[in-house]
Amino acid sequence: MKTIRDWPEGERPREKLLQRGPQALSDAELLAIFLRTGIPGKTAVDLARELLARFGSLRALLQADAKTFTACKGLGSAKYVQLQAALEMARRHLYESLQRGEALTSPQVTRAFLLRQLRDQPYEVFAALFLDTRHRLIAYEPLFRGTIDGASVHPREVARRALELNAAAVIFAHNHPSGDPSPSGADRQITARLVQALGLFDIRVLDHVVVGDGETFSFAEHGWL
Known part of the structure; x- marks a missing residue:
């Protein structure tokens, strides 16, 4: 052969x-x-x-997962470890691009980063990009996990974390495991509450990005903020 x-x-x-x-x-x-x-x-x-x-x-x-991956002939735990390391390096590469302050002038790179972080989560994750006065990234942090509604996302906790980081602006993001990035009524309600809560501290909400299966929905681009 x-x-x-x-x-x-x-x-x-x-x-x-x-x-x-x-x-x-x-x-x-x-x-x-x-x-x-x-x-x-x-x-x-x-x-x-x-x-x-x-x-x-x-x-x-x-x-x-490891069990399914290593059950295939020609694959094993060493290959699984190598693959996970490569995927994590790709995620960190995108994160470093954001840290350099270049990505926030490029919505495409920001969305690519959020897609990489949230797209394949089996449950909803609500996260935030905390930014300084020049809209440079201070930190990306997942904040809440589970169904995104008024009971699971607490504006007071978000405001507290933003103040701890001395953030001047925030971009929120969460995923829809269904793959459809269309915002729900609850998504719009919690966004309005967050805008109101952070506004008390002069912290701007620049966007809320909903991540689906390869697609995103931007509140800012649709004039919802």
């Missing part, structure tokens, strides 16, 4: 990435580079294609 080394150089995933960049690779080719080796009778690309077919998508594979 031919190995990847027997392929034309322009078709080998590693060489292709070096020559054309990672965006030129398919999901299977990117996964093959991560896997590094195949199993008897299958190249790393063959194994990657089989795994993608089994899980249904790259995202589903990346979301798999």
